[in-house]
Amino acid sequence: MRAVVFEAFGELAQVREVPDPVPSADGVVVRVEATGLCRSDWHAWMGHDSGVALPHVPGHELSGTVAAVGSGVGNWRVGDRVTVPFVCACGRCAACAAGEQQVCERQEQPGFTHWGSFAEYVPVHHADVNLVALPDGMSYVTAAGLGCRFATAYRAVVAQGRTRAGEWVAVHGCGGAGLSAVMIAAACGARVVAVDVAPRALEL
Numbered sequence: 001m002r003a004v005v006f007e008a009f010g011e012l013a014q015v016r017e018v019p020d021p022v023p024s025a026d027g028v029v030v031r032v033e034a035t036g037l038c039r040s041d042w043h044a045w046m047g048h049d050s051g052v053a054l055p056h057v058p059g060h061e062l063s064g065t066v067a068a069v070g071s072g073v074g075n076w077r078v079g080d081r082v083t084v085p086f087v088c089a090c091g092r093c094a095a096c097a098a099g100e101q102q103v104c105e106r107q108e109q110p111g112f113t114h115w116g117s118f119a120e121y122v123p124v125h126h127a128d129v130n131l132v133a134l135p136d137g138m139s140y141v142t143a144a145g146l147g148c149r150f151a152t153a154y155r156a157v158v159a160q161g162r163t164r165a166g167e168w169v170a171v172h173g174c175g176g177a178g179l180s181a182v183m184i185a186a187a188c189g190a191r192v193v194a195v196d197v198a199p200r201a202l203e204l
Helices: 038-044 140-144 146-158 176-187 199-203
Strands: 002-005 016-017 028-035 062-069 081-085 121-124 170-174 192-193
Touching: 016 199, 028 140, 062 121, 062 140, 081 140, 140 146, 146 176, 176 192
Parallel strands: 170 192
Antiparallel strands: 002 016, 028 062, 028 121, 062 081
């Protein structure tokens, strides 16, 4: 498959041919139809994350179709349209049992703990825990941002903030997660004030 690979932190990445991934027994391989670019990818490229091993393929915001299924996977079939969260949980630790998969004790992250979605195919472990089915009407491009920036913003605005209609919400910083928070708060019926210092962000 083709993938974007960097051999050293901070150096120019290149598109090249690399071996196709194979699914683990509890995992799948997803054919990437869309992938996003996140500030976290920059941190991985710069070597700020100790879990990134070289050479490396970045990318964690993705959507696509299941291309191969491990022998222990029960809920997914080749051709299913899916996306994944940024943190892929094990489904068995204490954090997962408490519904806190985002702090799973044995978490894996495409583009960090293993090669990511800047490629034609990406492996996803613990597929029955982590894959999310896409509605037929949702585009791959829309879905690619859900597992990271929108999930982060949703937890802040809805799960933790418990935002209600008519409330005022101030969002500080209008990058990907911030703009997602603006949209989610507005969908909750809140009155939203977005705060930033960057001229390009203020134009939005």
